[in-house]
Amino acid sequence: xxxxxxxxxxxxxxxxxxxxxxxxxxxxxxxxxxxxxxxxxxxxxxxxxxxxxxxxxxxxxxxxxxxxxxxxxxxxxxxxxxxxxxxxxxxxxxxxxxxxxxxxxxxxxxxxxxxxxxxxxxxxxxxxxxxxxxxxxxxxxxxxxxxxxxxxxxxxxxxxxxxxxxxxxxxxxxxxxxxxxxxxxxxxxxxxxxxxxxxxxxxxxxxxxxxxxxxxxxxxxxxxxxxxxxxxxxxxxxxxxxxxxxxxxxxxxxxxxxxxxxxxxxxxxxxxxxxxxxxxxxxxxxxxxxxxxxxxxxxxxxxxxxxxxxxxxxxxxxxxxxxxxxxxxxxxxxxxxxxxxxxxxxxxxxxxxxxxxxxxxxxxxxxxxxxxxxxxxxxxxxxxxxxxxxxxxxxxxxxxxxxxxxxxxxxxxxxxxxxxxxxxxxxxxxxxxxxxxxxxxxxxxxxxxxxxxxxxxxxxxxxxxxxxxxxxxxxxxxxxxxxxxxxxxxxxxxxxxxxxxxxxxxxxxxxxxxxxxxxxxxxxxxxxxxxxxxxxxxxxxxxxxxxxxxxxxxxxxxxxxxxxxxxxxxxxxxxxxxxxxxxxxxxxxxxxxxx
Amino acid sequence: xxxxxxxxxxxxxxxxxxxxxxxxxxxxxxxxxxxxxxxxxxxxxxxxxxxxxxxxxxxxxxxxxxxxxxxxxxxxxxxxxxxxxxxxxxxxxxxxxxxxxxxxxxxxxxxxxxxxxxxxxxxxxxxxxxxxxxxxxxxxxxxxxxxxxxxxxxxxxxxxxxxxxxxxxxxxxxxxxxxxxxxxxxxxxxxxxxxxxxxxxxxxxxxxxxxxxxxxxxxxxxxx
Numbered sequence: 001x002x003x004x005x006x007x008x009x010x011x012x013x014x015x016x017x018x019x020x021x022x023x024x025x026x027x028x029x030x031x032x033x034x035x036x037x038x039x040x041x042x043x044x045x046x047x048x049x050x051x052x053x054x055x056x057x058x059x060x061x062x063x064x065x066x067x068x069x070x071x072x073x074x075x076x077x078x079x080x081x082x083x084x085x086x087x088x089x090x091x092x093x094x095x096x097x098x099x100x101x102x103x104x105x106x107x108x109x110x111x112x113x114x115x116x117x118x119x120x121x122x123x124x125x126x127x128x129x130x131x132x133x134x135x136x137x138x139x140x141x142x143x144x145x146x147x148x149x150x151x152x153x154x155x156x157x158x159x160x161x162x163x164x165x166x167x168x169x170x171x172x173x174x175x176x177x178x179x180x181x182x183x184x185x186x187x188x189x190x191x192x193x194x195x196x197x198x199x200x201x202x203x204x205x206x207x208x209x210x211x212x213x214x215x216x217x218x219x220x221x222x223x224x225x226x227x228x229x230x231x232x233x234x235x236x237x238x239x240x241x242x243x244x245x246x247x248x249x250x251x252x253x254x255x256x257x258x259x260x261x262x263x264x265x266x267x268x269x270x271x272x273x274x275x276x277x278x279x280x281x282x283x284x285x286x287x288x289x290x291x292x293x294x295x296x297x298x299x300x301x302x303x304x305x306x307x308x309x310x311x312x313x314x315x316x317x318x319x320x321x322x323x324x325x326x327x328x329x330x331x332x333x334x335x336x337x338x339x340x341x342x343x344x345x346x347x348x349x350x351x352x353x354x355x356x357x358x359x360x361x362x363x364x365x366x367x368x369x370x371x372x373x374x375x376x377x378x379x380x381x382x383x384x385x386x387x388x389x390x391x392x393x394x395x396x397x398x399x400x401x402x403x404x405x406x407x408x409x410x411x412x413x414x415x416x417x418x419x420x421x422x423x424x425x426x427x428x429x430x431x432x433x434x435x436x437x438x439x440x441x442x443x444x445x446x447x448x449x450x451x452x453x454x455x456x457x458x459x460x461x462x463x464x465x466x467x468x469x470x471x472x473x474x475x476x477x478x479x480x481x482x483x484x485x486x487x488x489x490x491x492x493x494x495x496x497x498x499x500x501x502x503x504x505x506x507x508x509x510x511x512x513x514x515x516x517x518x519x520x521x522x523x524x525x526x527x528x529x530x531x532x533x534x535x536x537x538x539x540x541x542x543x544x545x546x547x548x549x550x551x552x553x554x555x556x557x558x559x560x561x562x563x564x565x566x567x568x569x570x571x572x573x574x575x576x577x578x579x580x581x582x583x584x585x586x587x588x589x590x591x592x593x594x595x
Numbered sequence: 596x597x598x599x600x601x602x603x604x605x606x607x608x609x610x611x612x613x614x615x616x617x618x619x620x621x622x623x624x625x626x627x628x629x630x631x632x633x634x635x636x637x638x639x640x641x642x643x644x645x646x647x648x649x650x651x652x653x654x655x656x657x658x659x660x661x662x663x664x665x666x667x668x669x670x671x672x673x674x675x676x677x678x679x680x681x682x683x684x685x686x687x688x689x690x691x692x693x694x695x696x697x698x699x700x701x702x703x704x705x706x707x708x709x710x711x712x713x714x715x716x717x718x719x720x721x722x723x724x725x726x727x728x729x730x731x732x733x734x735x736x737x738x739x740x741x742x743x744x745x746x747x748x749x750x751x752x753x754x755x756x757x758x759x760x761x762x763x764x765x766x767x768x769x770x771x772x773x774x775x776x777x778x779x780x781x782x783x784x785x786x787x788x789x790x791x792x793x794x795x796x797x798x799x800x801x802x803x804x805x806x807x808x809x810x811x812x813x814x815x816x817x818x819x
Contacts, residue, residue, distance in 0.1 A: 124642030194653050201649050206642040232649060236656035244664060247761070252751035255664060259673065272671035272754060277664055284660070 012126050014552050026126035031133045032112030035103050042099035047512050049092035056080045058505035060488040083173050085487035086155035093158035104435045105296035110224040116543045117218050119209025119560045121553050123199040135192030143185035146178045154179040162256035162278040166248040180249050183242040190239040193231050200228035211562035218541045218566040223299025226327045227292050234288035241281035283334040291330040293427050297434020301387040304441050307539045308384040309376040312567035314368050322361035329358040339407045340414045348407040355405040382456030386437035389464050390430050397425025418478020421471050429467045444536045448548040449529030455521045466511030473500050540581045541566045641792035647799050665758050677755050680742035686735025693728035694805045696721050722781045729774050736767045755819050762811050773801050
């Protein structure tokens with residue numbers, strides 16, 4: 001009999017060397033932590049870039065110490081040129097959107113907790129998983145090199161519209177090498193995301209443990225599954241776009257460069273490309289991307305709230321269907337970024353309609369959260385505070401979307417600070433709050449130590465107030481006509497708004513400084529925090545049955561058996577606890593029976 | 596007095612290991628819902644069987660993006676039709692033949708693994724044949740490029756040729772990946788670690804390369 005050798009019962013063996021344990025690890029938990037560390041580093045870089053931008057906007061002629069050393073051409077005497085402002089803005093946005101908002105809620109927490117929550121020992125393709133992290137890391141390194149090439153990073157924005165992004169170095173500093181580096185970094189990032197999404201989908205479909213039917217999956221698993229389905233299809237469209245952009249730069253092709261373009265009194269030799277094509281390709285990816293950034297946060301917030309409310313959501317099915325609806329509709333709305341691009345105005349109507357429709361599932365989710373919170377005795381801890389903050393930010397940032405969804409209003413608001421305020425509140429703050437909530441919630445499990453609760457609450461309140469102070473005024477600025485992506489407000493109608501910008505800058509610097517509290521808490525608690533029990537929050541899902549931190553093979557070689565969904569809170573049990581863990585065969589007592 | 600319910604009775608129907616990988620993987624829904632005492636079957640789909648379709652979906656999306664780029668770009672007024680290099684007809688036949696040889700190889704491997712046939716040379720030969728035909732296909736693509744070059748059509752000559760090179764190059768890159776997968780399967784067959792699910796996934800991917808090429812070939816023939 002030439003039957004193949006029996007497949008190994010374990011997905012991979014225990015790590016033996018230092019490299020296989022901490023660097024090139026096949027363990028999904030280590031990979032998740034690596035992603036988290038990458039996101040942490042990236043967010044610091046992105047924040048510093050934003051501070052530089054904000055200082056310049058508030059005090060345009062101020063010399064920023066050290067900036068000339070970073071870029072003598074971009075900041076002679078420490079005063080930023082307008083081009084350098086745009087270069088910093090491009091890198092700020094690219095780093096934040098890709099390496100923080102796509103990485104932390106999805107890749108970091110998802111890699112760590114998805115296999116655990118489905119009851120698996122690891123993901124089915126650990127080598128692909130390891131490659132996905134190192135590919136993402138390589139993409140980050142490639143992107144950062146753009147700072148150090150002679151002309152600097154690109155200045156076309158993270159949206160990188162053609163023809164500015166496609167015609168090469170004559171378009172401005174950084175548009176030659178810097179733009180190619182940017183496109184290459186994004187292309188490599190796409191590969192990392194595709195490998196990761198593959199693993200996530202296969203884990204949910206094929207690695208669930210005994211008894212873990214799809215209906216018993218915790219909401220976070222659904223959120224990661226939906227996000228990975230979106231990531232698979234969206235990033236698979238960004239990669240072709242970046243390939244075509246690179247070819248336009250290095251191979252003389254003309255995918256995005258129109259004919260008849262005159263630059264610096266010279267006819268650009270390309271011909272016949274379509275600038276609108278870039279926008280279509282980019283935004284077909286770009287809109288699902290922002291839902292990729294927010295849906296894991298929604299899952300985390302739901303999970304944290306259920307655990308802390310000690311009762312299930314009013315309707316988990318509605319939340320799940322809404323998340324699927326968000327994912328599905330996100331592919332149909334992308335043209336709302338292009339209302340004023342010159343495409344047929346009728347198509348604006350066609351995109352505006354699903355954009356307004358997509359507010360419905362978002363609202364359903366928010367109403368279910370709020371309705372479930374009503375009358376609950378929510379346990380207040382830093383994780384639940386950030387979850388509440390997420391709801392607040394998501395609503396505040398989301399309602400401005402109602403305005404932007406309508407082409408007639410968008411004509412006035414497009415490319416103003418109104419848009420910047422909208423997406424910063426939903427992505428820059430709400431999604432970040434989701435990351436914070438997840439961090440405070442799962443830190444005990446990941447490290448075996450509790451975070452300092454007092455510092456955590458101070459961090460929350462100061463960040464909450466600080467981010468409102470930063471981003472709410474953006475909406476006012478937008479209505480007042482403040483154009484975005486301007487390095488200085490020298491027009492007469494913009495000059496009176498400079499004091500608002502100065503206020504925002506001070507708020508931004510203050511809020512940035514507050515994050516040092518978080519960093520301190522993170523690092524100090526990792527080493528000196530009080531020991532964490534296995535289940536500090538009395539949660540029901542499978543991550544709480546293992547010790548903190550979990551061993552390399554999660555469940556110690558024994559598959560858990562699941563009897564319930566993750567919503568068994570607020571139940572009466574024989575043992576007196578108000579919850580039943582997913583792997584417990586205990587049944588809830590019927591409440592009609594007395595005693 | 597409050598009572599707890601005993602765990603529900605479970606009936607497990609044994610299912611043969613069709614996947615050939617020893618029931619590795621999850622999906623073992625042995626414990627039915629309390630409210631629904633339906634009978635659960637023990638069934639573990641191997642992870643690679645769904646993963647390969649996920650990968651194929653991603654590749655389809657990429658080529659769909661390129662196709663839409665082609666359609667938009669065609670609308671410009673500098674579109675000049677080019678004649679498809681004749682070698683492509685031959686290379687298409689070679690790729691389709693390689694799908695046939697791969698299916699023959701799969702059947703030979705299956706009968707070898709079940710012990711019905713103890714000759715490893717035959718399945719290995721057919722796998723190598725598939726590999727060879729795949730390599731010939733890639734060589735045919737390169738010859739097509741040479742034919743275009745001889746007509747003075749390079750990557751940036753006109754938008755038509757740009758898309759031709761981009762489409763064929765990307766497809767060839769994915770075919771090279773498929774060849775690597777075939778090599779891996781041959782190596783594993785040799786040292787008796789080949790799982791049926793691995794061969795199935797490799798075969799699905801390889802057939803997809805054929806289907807994708809037929810689509811691209813028709814696209815290039817009719818549109819370019």
